[in-house]
Amino acid sequence: MAHAVNYSQSWLTRPFTERSTLTFLGVLLGAVALVTFLNLAMPQDSALHVSTYTVTLMGKYLCYALLAVAVDLVWGYLGILSLGHGAFFALGGYAMGMYLMRQIGDRGVYGNPDLPDFMVFLNWQELPWYWSGFDMAWFAFIMVLLAPGILAFVFGYLAFRSRVTGVYLSIITQALTFALMLAFFRNEMGFGGNNGLTDFMDILGFDLRTDGARLGLFIASGIALALGYIICRAIVGSKLGRVSVACRDAEARTRFIGYRVERVQLFVFVVSAMLAGVAGALYVPQVGIINPSEFSPLFSIEVVVWVALGGRATLYGAVIGALIVNYAKTVFTGVMPDAWLFALGALFVLVTVFLPKGIAGLFANLGKKKKADSPANSGTEQEAAA
Amino acid sequence: MNLMTELTRRDRVFDFLAPTQSPVDVRHGPILYLEGVSVSFDGFKAINNLNLTIDDGELRCIIGPNGAGKTTMMDIITGKTTPDEGSVWFGSRHNLLTMNEPEIATLGIGRKFQKPTVFEALTVFENLELSMAADKRVLPSLRSRLAGEHYDRIDEVLAIIGLKALETRQAGILSHGQKQWLEIGMLLMQKPRLLLVDEPVAGMTEQEMERTAELLTGLAGKQSVVVVEHDMGFVRSIARNVTVLHQGSVLAEGSMDQVSADPEVIKVYLGEDD
Numbered sequence: 001m002a003h004a005v006n007y008s009q010s011w012l013t014r015p016f017t018e019r020s021t022l023t024f025l026g027v028l029l030g031a032v033a034l035v036t037f038l039n040l041a042m043p044q045d046s047a048l049h050v051s052t053y054t055v056t057l058m059g060k061y062l063c064y065a066l067l068a069v070a071v072d073l074v075w076g077y078l079g080i081l082s083l084g085h086g087a088f089f090a091l092g093g094y095a096m097g098m099y100l101m102r103q104i105g106d107r108g109v110y111g112n113p114d115l116p117d118f119m120v121f122l123n124w125q126e127l128p129w130y131w132s133g134f135d136m137a138w139f140a141f142i143m144v145l146l147a148p149g150i151l152a153f154v155f156g157y158l159a160f161r162s163r164v165t166g167v168y169l170s171i172i173t174q175a176l177t178f179a180l181m182l183a184f185f186r187n188e189m190g191f192g193g194n195n196g197l198t199d200f201m202d203i204l205g206f207d208l209r210t211d212g213a214r215l216g217l218f219i220a221s222g223i224a225l226a227l228g229y230i231i232c233r234a235i236v237g238s239k240l241g242r243v244s245v246a247c248r249d250a251e252a253r254t255r256f257i258g259y260r261v262e263r264v265q266l267f268v269f270v271v272s273a274m275l276a277g278v279a280g281a282l283y284v285p286q287v288g289i290i291n292p293s294e295f296s297p298l299f300s301i302e303v304v305v306w307v308a309l310g311g312r313a314t315l316y317g318a319v320i321g322a323l324i325v326n327y328a329k330t331v332f333t334g335v336m337p338d339a340w341l342f343a344l345g346a347l348f349v350l351v352t353v354f355l356p357k358g359i360a361g362l363f364a365n366l367g368k369k370k371k372a373d374s375p376a377n378s379g380t381e382q383e384a385a386a
Numbered sequence: 387m388n389l390m391t392e393l394t395r396r397d398r399v400f401d402f403l404a405p406t407q408s409p410v411d412v413r414h415g416p417i418l419y420l421e422g423v424s425v426s427f428d429g430f431k432a433i434n435n436l437n438l439t440i441d442d443g444e445l446r447c448i449i450g451p452n453g454a455g456k457t458t459m460m461d462i463i464t465g466k467t468t469p470d471e472g473s474v475w476f477g478s479r480h481n482l483l484t485m486n487e488p489e490i491a492t493l494g495i496g497r498k499f500q501k502p503t504v505f506e507a508l509t510v511f512e513n514l515e516l517s518m519a520a521d522k523r524v525l526p527s528l529r530s531r532l533a534g535e536h537y538d539r540i541d542e543v544l545a546i547i548g549l550k551a552l553e554t555r556q557a558g559i560l561s562h563g564q565k566q567w568l569e570i571g572m573l574l575m576q577k578p579r580l581l582l583v584d585e586p587v588a589g590m591t592e593q594e595m596e597r598t599a600e601l602l603t604g605l606a607g608k609q610s611v612v613v614v615e616h617d618m619g620f621v622r623s624i625a626r627n628v629t630v631l632h633q634g635s636v637l638a639e640g641s642m643d644q645v646s647a648d649p650e651v652i653k654v655y656l657g658e659d660d
Contacts, residue, residue, distance in 0.1 A: 002554070003509075003511060003553075003554055004509075004554065005512075007515065007531070007532040007537075008531050008532050008533065009531065010529075010531060011528055011529055011530075011531075235528065238527070238528050238529070238530065239515065239516070239527045239528070239530035240524065240527040240528040240530075242505075242508055242512050242515070242516055243516060243527055245505065245507050245508060246505045246508065246516055248507075249505055249506055249507055250503050250504075250505055250506075252503075253503045253504075253505070254505075254516075256491070257516065257517050257572065257576070258488065258491070258492070258522045258576075259516075259522045259527075260522070260523070260524070263523070263524050264524055264527075267524045
């Protein structure tokens with residue numbers, strides 16, 4: 001009998017043998033290539049031209065989609081409902097923001113070659129120690145991974161070791177992001193207080209305000225989403241992924257057959273936090289600002305809504321959910337700004353009631369129906385032939 | 387040099403110096419040996435001077451009215467409960483009272499709880515895959531690839547528990563009886579020396595009971611099996627040796643016919659025997 005998974009395949013190459021993964025990657029990279037083409041090759045006045053504004057908007061959506069994939073990895077496959085993934089997203093964003101601030105150099109309003117404007121404004125004499133190194137791109141990019149990773153490791157180590165799970169863990173993650181938001185609001189923290197970090201100019205020597213840099217960031221976001229998706233597929237397709245599902249459904253039993261549940265949880269949680277950090281880092285140069293509102297509990301809950309709408313434990317569902325909800329948000333807040341939260345609430349209720357497995361569940365159902373139909377059809381044909 | 391290493395090998399000098407992870411020693415017959423075990427909870431003696439010996443490869447049924455101490459006895463063997471006094475030996479080398487639950491499990495004592503718990507979202511095959519004896523740390527699990535011998539081992543167990551045809555189905559859709567068999571299969575994947583099975587046929591249909599009886603009797607010989615059960619008909623169909631527990635100690639021991647003719651047992655069960 002044929003298994004759905006190839007258990008003998010290496011975990012790194014397994015995603016490339018899965019039809020759903022290849023389809024997803026094909027659609028994603030195809031769409032990125034198409035948008036790039038329509039932006040570059042079509043004349044400005046053509047109906048098919050995609051403006052740079054739209055390209056940046058799409059890049060933002062792709063970052064949100066990567067964040068949603070990270071949340072789905074821990075929620076869908078590990079059963080940990082994190083209501084604080086915005087914190088990891090924002091930390092990645094701040095790491096990138098610090099790099100971008102240092103890139104401004106002496107072109108700021110105050111013309112100070114070392115200190116960012118907000119520090120000059122606060123009468124600071126020298127750069128705080130934790131800002132050192134962020135003038136180097138490689139260091140900042142490592143911190144994009146390390147800062148959320150270390151926070152997730154410390155937080156996860158303490159929480160999972162004490163076997164905090166379920167709703168209690170969700171509440172603590174919520175408290176975590178709220179605490180960070182309050183901390184980052186303080187000017188003394190040295191992260192720009194409630195204004196955050198902004199007025200960015202260059203990234204890796206490219207002027208951020210040019211169309212080329214914006215298109216480049218969009219493409220980078222698409223590639224990051226593709227890589228993040230492959231990493232998540234590699235994990236969930238491996239035996240570790242099945243152990244995660246086992247932890248989700250029967251934690252005590254998993255422990256009983258010899259797995260260290262808290263270590264599995266910690267590993268997957270840290271990977272997920274790092275992916276969220278990358279998403280945040282690519283998001284910041286595209287929107288041009290990072291401030292403590294990214295830490296707000298509401299944002300983290302919204303991410304969970306995207307995943308729930310798209311469909312848990314599918315990964316591609318998270319992407320679909322993030323894209324649809326954010327597109328709807330852009331449209332709605334343009335037309336009726338006050339109605340958006342009501343619309344989001346209504347959408348959430350409708351999907352929960354009528355599509356408990358989300359939009360991805362709808363696809364899966366259609367696929368199953370097709371499969372169920374075809375043998376039945378061939379059966380009747382055979383009967384007819386007989 | 388060789389002589390020196392030979393002379394300094396600790397296990398060659400005194401038996402008790404040997405590393406405790408050595409294989410289970412059953413040369414002297416019994417695989418499980420409980421002597422003078424007592425445990426009380428808040429003054430209530432759940433187990434009272436219990437003596438019990440299980441031979442290697444034996445299939446033993448343990449029966450007794452509610453509160454006779456059957457589950458507490460299982461808890462003591464698996465390390466969940468520590469007795470107030472007495473000794474519990476696995477083979478003639480392993481003192482179970484000095485070991486914790488995971489150590490006892492890796493030593494080869496598998497326990498099946500009353501309520502079946504399988505991983506419902508995973509397939510039957512995957513349930514067995516996860517239970518297989520392997521390096522269970524995080525990164526080895528991530529890199530794990532099944533080789534031919536792993537497939538063979540899983541197929542072997544699938545054949546024993548009779549779920550070969552359902553291997554790619556999700557465990558959640560199995561019937562109650564099939565889940566029980568799958569869970570026994572998950573225990574078998576770890577190649578246990580001793581299986582403790584708690585009320586395996588509770589809630590099963592007549593046919594499922596028959597299959598379970600076949601399964602358990604088939605297992606005996608290769609490993610020792612201890613079954614705790616209420617259902618007398620089922621016990622009669624599988625048991626060669628029966629131990630009756632009553633108020634925490636052994637009331638009678640012997641074949642089913644001997645035991646059910648015992649006047650003491652009849653008094654305790656008073657019509658519960660069909």
